[in-house]
Amino acid sequence: MTKAxxxxxxxxxxxxxAEVLAAIKFDxxxxxxxxxxxxxxxxxxxLAWMNREAVEETLKxxxxxxxxxxxxxxxxxxxxxxxxxxxxxxxxxxxxDTVLIEVDQxxxxxxxxxxxxFFRAPREGAPLSExxxxxxxxxxxxxxxxxxx
Amino acid sequence: MTKAxxxxxxxxxxxxxAEVLAAIKFDxxxxxxxxxxxxxxxxxxxLAWMNREAVEETLKxxxxxxxxxxxxxxxxxxxxxxxxxxxxxxxxxxxxDTVLIEVDQxxxxxxxxxxxxFFRAPREGAPLSExxxxxxxxxxxxxxxxxxx
Numbered sequence: 001m002t003k004a005x006x007x008x009x010x011x012x013x014x015x016x017x018a019e020v021l022a023a024i025k026f027d028x029x030x031x032x033x034x035x036x037x038x039x040x041x042x043x044x045x046x047l048a049w050m051n052r053e054a055v056e057e058t059l060k061x062x063x064x065x066x067x068x069x070x071x072x073x074x075x076x077x078x079x080x081x082x083x084x085x086x087x088x089x090x091x092x093x094x095x096x097d098t099v100l101i102e103v104d105q106x107x108x109x110x111x112x113x114x115x116x117x118f119f120r121a122p123r124e125g126a127p128l129s130e131x132x133x134x135x136x137x138x139x140x141x142x143x144x145x146x147x148x149x
Numbered sequence: 150m151t152k153a154x155x156x157x158x159x160x161x162x163x164x165x166x167a168e169v170l171a172a173i174k175f176d177x178x179x180x181x182x183x184x185x186x187x188x189x190x191x192x193x194x195x196l197a198w199m200n201r202e203a204v205e206e207t208l209k210x211x212x213x214x215x216x217x218x219x220x221x222x223x224x225x226x227x228x229x230x231x232x233x234x235x236x237x238x239x240x241x242x243x244x245x246d247t248v249l250i251e252v253d254q255x256x257x258x259x260x261x262x263x264x265x266x267f268f269r270a271p272r273e274g275a276p277l278s279e280x281x282x283x284x285x286x287x288x289x290x291x292x293x294x295x296x297x298x
Contacts (some may be wrong), residue, residue, distance in 0.1 A: 016276035037193055089270055091280070093196065093259075094259050114243075117247070120172065121239060123161050127164065128169065131240070
């Protein structure tokens with residue numbers, strides 16, 4: 001069993017699968033937006049989408065799984081890049097239509113090689129500045145033919 | 150001009166409206182998910198949706214505006230409850246399909262009277278515990294007939 005496949009340290013997650021799934025209101029496509037936040041800093045890393053299977057696999061494994069809308073399949077975060085997200089908490093909002101996971105991000109969350117995906121913002125004299133640096137070259141993460149998973 | 154209507158302290162926002170709108174990929178319903186994060190603590194407060202008008206009004210006024218999917222209209226956060234969000238930064242993600250706003254939340258973000266909306270999480274022995282307290286009674290925010298705006 002690899003590190004990325006080990007069972008979550010928090011048995012409450014796996015035990016709660018049925019209740020969590022019942023509390024989530026999946027949209028017409030069977031998806032719910034999921035925000036990933038770095039647990040020890042509060043940094044918002046990314047937003048992706050989960051279907052029922054992604055929720056189940058996240059709770060069971062303790063590692064973030066999403067549904068890739070572009071590739072139309074389950075996506076274990078870091079499956080190609082190695083940039084996994086160990087899940088520390090799994091929260092549902094008041095209306096059940098958004099998930100917030102607290103994670104420990106290995107390396108970088110963004111497929112551009114930045115720590116987080118929210119790197120474009122208005123600044124004086126530059127309507128959309130890049131406010132975060134690339135810390136790992138995308139070619140290092142994916143090779144030249146990678147698709148950013 | 151009321152406090153909630155004053156122009157943003159950051160002129161870069163209003164000046165960047167055209168570029169920001171061009172960088173956002175609105176979905177088939179003309180919406181983009183927007184995460185609101187408390188600027189000075191990193192607390193993720195809520196996720197709501199913006200249409201083009203909500204983006205424009207947020208950048209122009211410096212206060213968070215959303216599109217209410219249930220009421221099908223522009224929604225200035227706090228217009229009924231007084232729980233406004235002054236916007237400190239407006240960020241777009243790598244793919245242009247999510248917005249992250251850094252805000253100063255007045256009072257509470259959640260219509261349930263909790264500081265943030267993500268208050269349900271699995272805990273040992275309680276599959277969906279309420280992990281944040283109600284700090285302002287909803288009746289105080291909206292009166293008995295309020296709809297949570």
